[in-house]
Amino acid sequence: MEKTEKRLHFENEILSSLDSMYRYALHLTRNPEDASDLVQETCARALKAANRFRTGTNARAWLFAIMKNVFLNQRRAKSTGEIPSDWTEDVETGDQRFSGSIWPQPFEIFLKDLMREDIERAMNELSDDFRSVFVLCDVEGFSYAETAELLQIPVGTVRSRLHRARASLQSMLSQWYSEGLGG
Amino acid sequence: MGPECLFVLDNYNDYVSGELDRDSSARVERHISVCPNCETFLGRYMALHGKTVQLLRIPAPTSLKDSIARMMEKA
Numbered sequence: 001m002e003k004t005e006k007r008l009h010f011e012n013e014i015l016s017s018l019d020s021m022y023r024y025a026l027h028l029t030r031n032p033e034d035a036s037d038l039v040q041e042t043c044a045r046a047l048k049a050a051n052r053f054r055t056g057t058n059a060r061a062w063l064f065a066i067m068k069n070v071f072l073n074q075r076r077a078k079s080t081g082e083i084p085s086d087w088t089e090d091v092e093t094g095d096q097r098f099s100g101s102i103w104p105q106p107f108e109i110f111l112k113d114l115m116r117e118d119i120e121r122a123m124n125e126l127s128d129d130f131r132s133v134f135v136l137c138d139v140e141g142f143s144y145a146e147t148a149e150l151l152q153i154p155v156g157t158v159r160s161r162l163h164r165a166r167a168s169l170q171s172m173l174s175q176w177y178s179e180g181l182g183g
Numbered sequence: 184m185g186p187e188c189l190f191v192l193d194n195y196n197d198y199v200s201g202e203l204d205r206d207s208s209a210r211v212e213r214h215i216s217v218c219p220n221c222e223t224f225l226g227r228y229m230a231l232h233g234k235t236v237q238l239l240r241i242p243a244p245t246s247l248k249d250s251i252a253r254m255m256e257k258a
Contacts, residue, residue: 022247111230139239159197
């Protein structure tokens, strides 16, 4: 059966979101194999529900919402029903400022020496709450409002978690490098 | 540290996110053009943030992309 233009458009939306979906799946599962399985299951469900997708709406946000639900359902089925704190817990608000003096000097060398392994290690030190918001806003480029809708939390919480996540990452990376562990 | 430095400290995160309104963004940019301390601070913050994000933007494995493409062919 020949596919309609709308269907082809929808499939293209999925294909162009695959890198992004895989990264979010990696964040959720913390395991490359599980992440690939989660993306496949998400795509299968999205394709089945393609007729519910409205052209012109944010396909990536829709796919991420499906993925989050699939992940939560799988996790509930596997565990005792514990829901990750991302979607249940609030966090105290407050702007965590830090001084520029935390960055190792010379700064340019520190920046050049920074490796993906250091950043992944720092990401793993973040709580799920902070990591989710950092991944969605900064790595995947969702707005505060889109992230708030996806995680079902207030925009103010997205903002405060993001700011604290960034500060924590920069502090950890700087501290490890200064201690000779990150370089 | 003057009031405009404090304004930058209060708003740099939203500025980096692109979530600061146009007037406030212009105010941040005006200040960093005349304040070396804030310019250095924001420049380094954005450089480290940018590299962090860049290194985390890994692509999906080719095998996964192929598998999804096959799924679409069958659908």
